[in-house]
Amino acid sequence: MAEPLLVVQNLETYYGPVMALRGVSIEVNRGEIVCVLGANGAGKTTLLRTISGILDAHKGQVALAGKPVTTFAPEAIVREGIAHVPQGREVFPLMSVLDNLMLGAYTRRDRSSIMQELDVIFNYFPALVERQKQLAGTLSGGQQQMLAIARALIMRPNIMLLDEPGLGLSPKLVAEIYQIITRLNQDLGVTMLVVEQNARTALEVSSRGYVLELGRVVFDGSAAQLLDTADIQEFFLGAAQNPSATGGRWKRKKTWR
Amino acid sequence: MDPLQLLVGGLANGCVYGLLALGFVLIYKATEAVNFAQGDMMMFGAFMTLSLVNQDGYNLPFGVGVCIAIAAMAVLSYVLEMTFIRRLFGQPQFSVVVLTIALGFVLRFIAGLIWGHEPQSLETPFAGRALTFGSIVLGYDDIVVIVVTLLLVGGLYLFFIYTRVGLAMQACSQNQLAAYYVGIPVKRLSSIVWAVSGVTATIAGVLFAAKGTIDPASGLLGIKAFAAAVIGGFGSLPGALIGGLIVGVVEPLAQFYAPTGYSQIAPYAIMLLVLVVRPAGIFSQVAQKKV
Numbered sequence: 001m002a003e004p005l006l007v008v009q010n011l012e013t014y015y016g017p018v019m020a021l022r023g024v025s026i027e028v029n030r031g032e033i034v035c036v037l038g039a040n041g042a043g044k045t046t047l048l049r050t051i052s053g054i055l056d057a058h059k060g061q062v063a064l065a066g067k068p069v070t071t072f073a074p075e076a077i078v079r080e081g082i083a084h085v086p087q088g089r090e091v092f093p094l095m096s097v098l099d100n101l102m103l104g105a106y107t108r109r110d111r112s113s114i115m116q117e118l119d120v121i122f123n124y125f126p127a128l129v130e131r132q133k134q135l136a137g138t139l140s141g142g143q144q145q146m147l148a149i150a151r152a153l154i155m156r157p158n159i160m161l162l163d164e165p166g167l168g169l170s171p172k173l174v175a176e177i178y179q180i181i182t183r184l185n186q187d188l189g190v191t192m193l194v195v196e197q198n199a200r201t202a203l204e205v206s207s208r209g210y211v212l213e214l215g216r217v218v219f220d221g222s223a224a225q226l227l228d229t230a231d232i233q234e235f236f237l238g239a240a241q242n243p244s245a246t247g248g249r250w251k252r253k254k255t256w257r
Numbered sequence: 258m259d260p261l262q263l264l265v266g267g268l269a270n271g272c273v274y275g276l277l278a279l280g281f282v283l284i285y286k287a288t289e290a291v292n293f294a295q296g297d298m299m300m301f302g303a304f305m306t307l308s309l310v311n312q313d314g315y316n317l318p319f320g321v322g323v324c325i326a327i328a329a330m331a332v333l334s335y336v337l338e339m340t341f342i343r344r345l346f347g348q349p350q351f352s353v354v355v356l357t358i359a360l361g362f363v364l365r366f367i368a369g370l371i372w373g374h375e376p377q378s379l380e381t382p383f384a385g386r387a388l389t390f391g392s393i394v395l396g397y398d399d400i401v402v403i404v405v406t407l408l409l410v411g412g413l414y415l416f417f418i419y420t421r422v423g424l425a426m427q428a429c430s431q432n433q434l435a436a437y438y439v440g441i442p443v444k445r446l447s448s449i450v451w452a453v454s455g456v457t458a459t460i461a462g463v464l465f466a467a468k469g470t471i472d473p474a475s476g477l478l479g480i481k482a483f484a485a486a487v488i489g490g491f492g493s494l495p496g497a498l499i500g501g502l503i504v505g506v507v508e509p510l511a512q513f514y515a516p517t518g519y520s521q522i523a524p525y526a527i528m529l530l531v532l533v534v535r536p537a538g539i540f541s542q543v544a545q546k547k548v
């Protein structure tokens with residue numbers, strides 16, 4: 001089998017003294033959609049931020065197409081072809097949709113082909129076409145998510161990292177976003193690494209998945225395998241889904257007396 | 258004295274404050290830190306120009322000397338950012354502020370060592386000449402100050418709206434994290450912003466020294482410019498200029514019409530008033546960062 005496009009080996013990341021990634025290894029093959037599932041706080045965002053160089057890896061390696069990029073600056077990693085669609089969209093709120101997209105193309109020098117590419121991209125995001133002049137901060141959550149994906153797409157990436165693209169959106173919009181992700185993968189051959197809390201949604205579009213728990217990969221397998229596993233959502237992600245916070249707090253209050 | 262005459266002098270002073278305020282706002286917008294060494298950078302740039310063009314200095318042609326000083330100050334500011342400020346990346350803004358205050362002290366000290374503490378004046382080709390309109394006397398130095406300021410502010414405005422790098426700087430100020438994600442070299446841009454504000458500081462310094470005298474303590478003018486930036490909304494380039502003009506105009510008027518001593522506190526009184534009435538400044542941007 002050909003060499004994987006993205007190889008993450010034994011990645012360790014700290015926030016000060018807090019160890020958020022405890023030796024994570026994953027692989028993504030060219031043309032694949034792979035998901036990393038994990039409860040809130042499992043380290044999904046940390047993993048993607050370490051891959052894109054926003055956070056420094058303490059140990060371990062990230063390689064793209066065999067080339068180690070672990071120590072690269074964020075802008076160098078973008079130039080290598082890793083595009084990050086961050087959690088919470090992170091658009092430029094006081095700029096027009098079009099300017100947001102042009103900033104996505106910041107690392108590209110071929111101005112003329114960017115314009116053609118824009119047409120292709122707008123095919124997938126009709127909602128953005130009519131709002132080109134609108135300030136990104138005034139878009140709805142779903143539209144901002146589309147803008148964030150489009151802004152990553154215009155980098156013409158080798159691989160796209162998507163951080164909970166459905167977070168905070170209605171089920172209908174989540175379905176729409178995931179449909180776009182699938183189409184981009186099938187039509188344009190964009191390789192995708194998606195991290196999600198919502199296991200079922202992500203697994204339906206993925207070929208393989210990893211389960212992350214407290215900064216470690218605790219399970220991996222094909223999407224079918226993961227879907228078969230007795231109710232993955234509860235099995236792997238149950239703890240955070242069911243915090244029973246109020247009960248805990250009452251108990252604690254009693255002990256004060 | 259003719260109020261109109263006071264107004265003209267005030268506008269020219271205000272331009273100097275405005276340029277300094279511009280430096281505050283540029284750095285704040287791009288890096289969310291306040292550079293309290295801005296006034297000392299002005300003083301330092303002015304002294305460099307002074308020793309390049311004055312007769313008992315290198316006696317270079319005025320334009321050449323100014324250009325060299327501007328270039329030198331741009332490089333110095335770039336290097337200062339790269340070697341000191343950048344190390345504090347990710348630290349609380351408070352540490353950056355303290356660092357810039359310290360930087361100001363160091364610049365003041367070095368200037369004192371090199372150029373002494375006596376007030377000195379910059380020899381300019383336009384010193385002492387004036388145009389007269391009826392009872393109004395318009396000094397060439399005032400005209401130069403106003404024209405240069407307008408050109409500089411206009412140029413910066415075009416730079417931010419129409420150039421790729423300018424757009425990227427705006428992006429950094431609106432969402433630094435997202436700027437990283439799209440591959441903007443955020444750290445290099447902060448250095449460039451420092452260089453740009455080193456340039457505006459030097460120009461402000463040249464204009465200031467051309468109108469009066471300069472000594473190592475002149476950098477304290479930065480505090481007045483800080484007030485001007487706050488009045489203008491601390492985040493708006495036109496606001497910074499307007500804030501500077503307001504401070505510049507109010508000062509001589511207060512000096513003339515108010516009891517002795519009050520003109521010194523006038524800028525800060527206005528700043529407090531603006532903060533109470535319109536906390537985000539006169540030219541606050543509509544959309545505010547949430548959370």
Ligand SMILES: Nc1ncnc2c1ncn2[C@@H]1O[C@H](COP(=O)(O)OP(=O)(O)O)[C@@H](O)[C@H]1O
Pocket residue numbers: 015018020038039040041042043044045046047
């Ligand atoms: N900026 C930060 N400073 C300190 N700890 C953090 C920071 N961001 C995240 N963490 C911690 O790192 C762990 C992983 O967080 P994160 O990667 O955001 O999880 P996820 O994206 O899976 O919800 C959590 O325990 C979280 O509390």
Ligand SMILES: [Mg+2]
Pocket residue numbers: 044045046087163164
């Ligand atoms: Mg997250």
